[in-house]
Amino acid sequence: MMMLEKAVVAALVCLYSCGADAYSTSSAANSKHNNDVLSRRSLGAQALRSLVAATGAATGAAAIVGHTPAAVASEGDEVDVYFGVGCFWHIQHEFVDAERTILSRDDNSLTSRTGYAGGSKVDSEGRVCYHNFQGIADYGKYGHGEVVGMSLPSSKVSDFAQVYFSLFNPKTKDRVDPQDRGGEYRSLIGIPQGQKSPLYEGIAKAAEDAGFKLELGKGNDPDTLGKKLVYVYDSTKFPFYQAEVYHQFHNDFQSPAYGKTYNNLANLALDDGRIRGTGCPDRV
Template sequence: MRTAVLIPLALSALLSPGGAGAYAPHRTNPPSSSSSSSSLRETGPGGRRAFLASAAAASLASLGVAAPAPANAADSNLQDVYFGVGCFWHIQHEFVLAERNLLGRSDKELTSRTGYAGGTKTGDGGKVCYHNLQFVADYGKLGHGEVVGMTIPESSIGDFAKEYFSYFAPNGERVDPGDRGGEYRSLIGLPGGTSHPEYSKVEEAASAKGMRLEPGKGNDPDTFGKKLVYVYDTAKYPFYQGEVYHQFHNDFQSPPYGKAYNKLADMAFDDGRLGVTGCPDRV
């Protein structure tokens, strides 16, 4: 349960020199999803590898030597996906570990971001925001659920699906049953949804956990007690980045993750991997 988050935000707004109005973010319009995805691709390891491969090929060509074919061409096919199950604070931490362990990414290459997806509506200016005292684009009222979005190789989707289903409790339920409602439903977002080329691997991971998958229709209800995960097409149900104060946050299920982890939010904001959303926030 995270209603306590609103208290420090409210105090921050009321104690600011300009009162509640001074709590408004620097920019009123959130960054477009296309610019956000582009920045992730440019900073991710796939972009770096693609650049190095291109440079190497050019050098070899000048010497009359054919460049070797990549070991796995799919590794350079980076795709934006998202996963959600309950509170996104804990899930982001787990996917940060997955990016490090499965993809060998450094702190500056991490793409996992908390956010919202699965709804059919947005607020003014395309905003989707956490519950706030200004009643701006409340994600719950707009039909969205909490998710963690990331940019990963298409060939790794099966591995990340296995990771995702390992985050459920042994009985197939989310580990924070105290949070109830459609905001905390279990959901996955893939390009093309259930038509994605790697979808069979997601099905295998779900089956191994005793879970079933169902195409999401938008604004779907809670999945608690159903062993169900909704699958969305990211083109129709895109990811909306969450506020900066929700990024790399400690959760209520585990000991604090440490200041080094928490400071990843500032690092990602400074280098452009996180943007201003237009929602009430600390930036």
């Protein structure tokens, strides 16, 4: 990686990690501080995007694979991966920002989608769904965790791994929403071939630098809270299942609303086929 490119990634990681602790509380006393942190991150992200640009730098019947956009700044082959740490709403927003910053992707080429992975079960129609009153294909009961799936140049997976580990609370090494408990919120990464993948080395280095240990995901694994642990899955054995349209580009409960422009990315992605109906209870 070129020296300038390394600086861009390092700065992006700092933007996330420096603000992570602000998300660990929702008390009114920290409201102004949280907003200040978010404002600094927003301005910093805009600056980084400018820097990168200037340097040129079947429905529910099966797992929904990544959509490869035509116009992206990429190096090498595209690979479908997923990352999970707590609620997927917040994580999707951060990876959308990373796609824009590191890969210079625009609204029409973003690939980050919320979803489920890491479980060993689907229903008779191949569905994995969020908790619902009908009791259809509940992802928690099927052993899956909340994740964000995306398509990345293979040469950039290690950069996104650095961003991923910066999303944990830097003091506790836990997710920023520890009130969410259970295997549904465990920390997990999915790459083709898992720990045997040539991509694993870069992820392992990012984990070591951040103070985490990696463990082979066997499916239906328990929560990782308090363990400084991330499960690594072979995504060919534990594929990504896209979440419902309702859960795409959604506001989270850790920060102020992301705004209608961000929320409307779901409609754009639905219209052009990057996301689709899953057959689960949903708004479409």
